[in-house]
Amino acid sequence: MVQQLLAYGTLILAVAFLLWKYLLPKSFGKKKDKGCGQDNCGCN
Amino acid sequence: MSKNINVALIGNPNTGKTSVFNQLTGLNQKVGNYPGITVEKKEGICKLPRGVKAHILDLPGTYSLNTTSLDESLVVELLLNKNDKDYPDVAVVISDVENLKRNLFLFTQIKDLKIPTILVINMADRMSRKGISLDVAAMEEKLDTKIALVSTRKRQGIDRLKELIADYKNISSAPNLDAKRISPEYFERLQRTFPNEDLYKLWLVITQDVNFMPIEKKRIQDATDFTTKSKEELKKLQHKETVLRYQFINNTLKETYKVDFLAAKGLRGSLDKLLTHKVFGYLIFFVILLTIFQAIFDWSSYPMDFIDEQFAMASEWVKNTLPPGIFTDLLAEGIIAGIGGIVIFIPQIAFLFLFISLLEESGYMSRVVFLMDRLMRPFGLSGKSIVPLISGTACAIPAVMATRTIENWKERLITILVTPFTTCSARLPVYLILIALVIPKGTFLGLSYQALTLMLLYLIGFGMAIFSAMVLNKILKIKSRSLFMVEMPTYRLPLFKNVAYTVLEKTKSFVFGAGKIILAISIVLWFLGSNGYSDDFKNAEHIVSERIEKDGLSTYSKNYIQNNVASYREAALADGMSATVLQDSITVLTEELKERAIAQEISSYKLEHSYIGQAGKAFEPFVKPLGYDWKIGIAVLTSFAAREVFVGTLATIYSVGSDEEETIKNRMAAELDDEGRPLFNLASGISLMLFYAFAMQCMSTLAIVKRETNSWKWPLFQLGFMSVFAYIVALIAYQLLI
């Protein structure tokens, strides 16, 4: 039971992260203009 | 009472603005020994004497206020717009003591805007070596300003600069040059039409669109009774302004700036002759490249193997120690494998950036730009496109942003479109692991095949960028080409702090940027790989046992048992075990291995019928002609999020449901295709590497291209064109090699 809870919790976190990262419109829920200046690969 | 003042750091490129900014604010923005490092404005706060708080702006380098490109126009727009929230109360012009004459041009222009302007003469530490002596007091008087002699290297002069900024009210804001001298008649007329405007500011506004985009131009057109001059006439006047300014500057420097050439220890001239030589220059560059790739290969393979083993052990340990259950499996097979897929690349990423930053900091990178410029001219590209292409070896995102220095829009667009072909650091992990698997270890003329392959891949990427730029150039037709002037910064001993900082920062941004994505994808993949809806998935045990009863074990399992038994026999014989005992123990071992093999077959059957397996099988026909199986197909697909995901994906897929924890490399080496040959062989390996070399697999780059081009058209074009091209090349390579 505990195992299931932990496992599915992790899954939800991972999916939420990916959705937030790739599918959400840019302005929503993120700091605006992080100024992904020089080095920030994967910024946005 | 605490006041808040705006301070803008302005200056020619590569004069050390960002270095001064970092020392004033305690921040750590990127510094590098070539022009065009900063392309956006950066802000920071600095506490000054007497309770003054300053809001400091670091700006892109600009040669003058007659801008020609996007990054430069940022500076002009700020200085012309009094209502801008960042409009400076005081401007600090940073100059480089070795190029003072050229630097002062900008200084006089800013001063003429009637903004209190402080002059920083940076790199004071180089004065004695170059035999330069300054009469600061006399210069202050001539320029009607305050000067801070600074060396950010030696941390000298920053306190005086802070004093001067805090005391900005006492800095004269009188102009150096009376604008009317440019053309008395014309400026008289201007003054009459706009009695309330500042003359020099007006002049800059009028001339902006001669070179670039119009700023507030409308206001001038609205004044109907004023006829402005033709472009040609305006250009002539601008030219006159330049002459007047240089007269003033020469006059100033004549008495205050002395260079004793005998005292100057100048290796630079002869070194530059060699490093930019028509033949030796390229030869040296080639040797340097090879050394770098060889080193990346040699040095990073040990830590990589070590890390790989540690993670295999860690998941074994988790499996054996934690109570059995779904989370334990997820941890051992998904999460640890995923993290392993990130950490294993830390050594090479660190080495790559170590070399890149050494090249940048020493000043050699500018010589490379010069060499490349000469190479590309015949192809109709200007050297300004080279800087982004070269900085693309780190990451395409800053490289795409670096195109802001290109004034010609079409040329900029072409550079943006082809930059993702440059081999970025995300491809390195994929290349390294594939090369280690499929390229033999031997050497050719003392150079290892593996390092040569790696270098070839880098050259292919660069070559492809140039080639497609050429093609696009023909299609899109650029009329005027950008003006390009390679500036040769002086050679400097790389500062350990800067190098270390870059390496650390890049590695960190890899681990926490790409790493999060790799981990999340690994977790999701693990779930998709260990669950399924079909009956085949649910009845896997039953189906596989029946099949084994009928047809026996698979070739893979048979090999697995044979190999294990053979190595056991060898070891036992070496130990001097007697024949009968050996026979018995082998029987036991074989039984054990058989059981394991059956379990393995069940889990791989399950994997094939899991969600991911079904998706992969559906996708397999597309990648089969390239020599990949469905698992590689899935890894290729997930890599469209970011290339680094490739290895992590394979690691996760291979470890789903397996009992034995193995290193990623061994697992990949053990994969067989339908005919029992290693799946990762020369043909499929090269095909994969070529696919990764050309395909546009990076969401973040697409997003940045959209931002920079302001439309989805170009990123989609890039995605389509590059991926189709990659597919075709990979297909041809596989079919030729197999």
Ligand SMILES: Nc1nc2c(ncn2[C@@H]2O[C@H](COP(=O)(O)OP(=O)(O)OP(=O)(O)O)[C@@H](O)[C@H]2O)c(=O)[nH]1
């Ligand atoms: N010798 C010496 N080198 C310095 C000094 N200050 C900066 N540098 C070096 O000069 C180079 C350029 O420094 P940056 O601070 O990136 O210059 P920048 O003006 O911000 O450059 P852009 O953003 O490209 O316009 C770097 O290699 C610095 O390490 C100094 O006082 N002495």
Ligand SMILES: [Mg+2]
């Ligand atoms: Mg800078």
